[in-house]
Amino acid sequence: MSCKALLLSATASDQGKTTVTAALARKLARAGQRVRVFKTGPDFIDPMLLAAASGGDVDVLDLWMCTEAQCHALLAEAARECDYLLIEGVMGLYDGQPSSADLARHFGVPVLAVLDCSAMVGTALAIARGLRDHGRLPWAGMLANRVASPGHADMIRACGTAELPVVGHLPRQAESLPERHLGLHLPSELPDLAARLDALADALQLNDAVLASLPAFAPVPQAQPALPPLLAGRTIAIARDAAFAFLYAANLRTLTGMGATLAFFSPLADEAIPADADAVWLPGGYPELHAATLASNLRWQHSVQAFAASGKPLWAECGGMMALTDSLTDTDGQSHAMAGVLPGSVRMGSKLAALGSQGWPHAAGELRGHTFHYSSFDTPLAPLAHCQRKDGRAGGEAVYRHGSVQASYFHAYFASNPAAAAALFLSPSGTAPC
Missing domain, CATH: 3.40.50.880 (Class I glutamine amidotransferase (GATase) domain)
Structure with missing residues (x-):
C-alpha cells in the first residue's frame, strides 16, 4: 500500500504552516480521503489542532528525539493506512539540527513551500526555487498563503512553471487560529474550532492535478523491538x-x-x-x-x-x-x-x-x-x-x-x-x- 505524501514547510516560523496544514487536512478529509498528519519537532499544541482537522491521532517526528527508526516505523504504518500523509515542518525549512529538510531528504517526502505572499508575486517563485535548490530536495511546489484577492492569486498562479508549480493558495483570513505565549490555543478552548477549520478548508484553493501527480510514498516497514513489560500490573x-x-x-x-x-x-x-x-x-x-x-x-x-x-x-x-x-x-x-x-x-x-x-x-x-x-x-x-x-x-x-x-x-x-x-x-x- 502507498499514499501521497507532502512535507509543508516555509522560510521561517509564523508563515502560517499550521493553518495551511490544518486547512489541507480538513479539505482532504471532507472529500473522503484518509488523512494522516505528523508534526516535525517537539510540539504539543499543533498536533492537537491538526488532529481536530484530520480526525486522527497526530504524532511528532524528530530524527533526534524520536530516533530515525521510530520515525520510519511511524511513517511506514501511516502510509499503509491513508491516502494522504501530511507532515508539518518546524521553523524554516533548513532550521535546526536535524531540520525539516533533513527529514524530507531522508524519507523522500516532497516539500510543499508555504509562502506568505501578502506583499509579493513573482518573488515567491524565486524563494521557492532557492528553497528547493539549496538542499536538492524532492519538491512538490509552493502554496501561496495570505493572498490579498482573486486577482493577486491569478498573478501568483501565472508565475508557476512545470518544475515549480503553484499547488494552491489560501486567502488572508480575517480571523485565524488564536495564539498565546506557548503557541496556539488548545482545541478545548475553541468551541467554534470545527467551524473555523471548515472555513479554512472552504477558503483553500488547490490544483488537483498537481496533487494527483505526486509520486507514491511507500516506506518499507521495519520491525521494532518489543517493549519490555517493566510496568506490568501497575x-x-x-x-x-x-x-x-x-x-x-x-x-x-x-x-x-x-x-x-x-x-x-x-x-x-x-x-x-x-x-x-x-x-x-x-x-x-x-x-x-x-x-x-x-x-x-x-x-x-x-x-x-x-x-x-x-x-x-x-x-x-x-x-x-x-x-x-x-x-x-x-x-x-x-x-x-x-x-x-x-x-x-x-x-x-x-x-x-x-x-x-x-x-x-x-x-x-x-x-x-x-x-x-x-x-x-x-x-x-x-x-x-x-x-x-x-x-x-x-x-x-x-x-x-x-x-x-x-x-x-x-x-x-x-x-x-x-x-x-x-x-x-x-x-x-x-x-x-x-
Missing part, C-alpha cells in the same frame, strides 16, 4: 485537562506497551488521584492560566499531598512541577497557593526562559526530550541531576527529587528510552534516572 494515574494537556500519544503508547494501566483524572475538576494508583504523572500544560482554580481545589491538593507522603513515585514535568510548588505568580503579578509538595515558588516571566532539545543521562541510556517555558522556579532543593543540551552547551534543565517526587522543566519523550521512562514510575530507591 496503574499510572495521569492528570489530563486544560491545565495538564501536554501529552505525547507516543508516551501513552509506551506506557501501555510496557504493561501499565492508565487512569486519567482532572485537577481542574477537583478530582482526587485514583485510589488504586501505583504511580502518578503530572504532565505539562497551562497551570498559570488556571492558577486560581487549582488553588481553590482542595480535594485535588489533599490527594496529591497524601500521595507524595505515601512514598509512591510521582513524576511532574514543567506545568506539573509548577502545580506542586508552594506558590505560582502569574503574568498579572497575582500569587496563588499551589499544592505545596515541592518547596519553593514559581514566577511567570514575559520572556522565554528556555527552549530546545535535551537529554537526561541514565544507566539504561539517554532519555531524550525538550524544554519550553516562560517561568522560573526558586527552590532550596539541590538538583538531583541536570539534563544535557543536544548541542552540548551548558544550561540543561535541573531535575529535582523530593522524597518519592521527581520533577523538572524537562519534557520526556518516553519512546526514546522506554527503560528509563519506566524508572520514573517505579520505586525511586535506586531505579530512577540519576
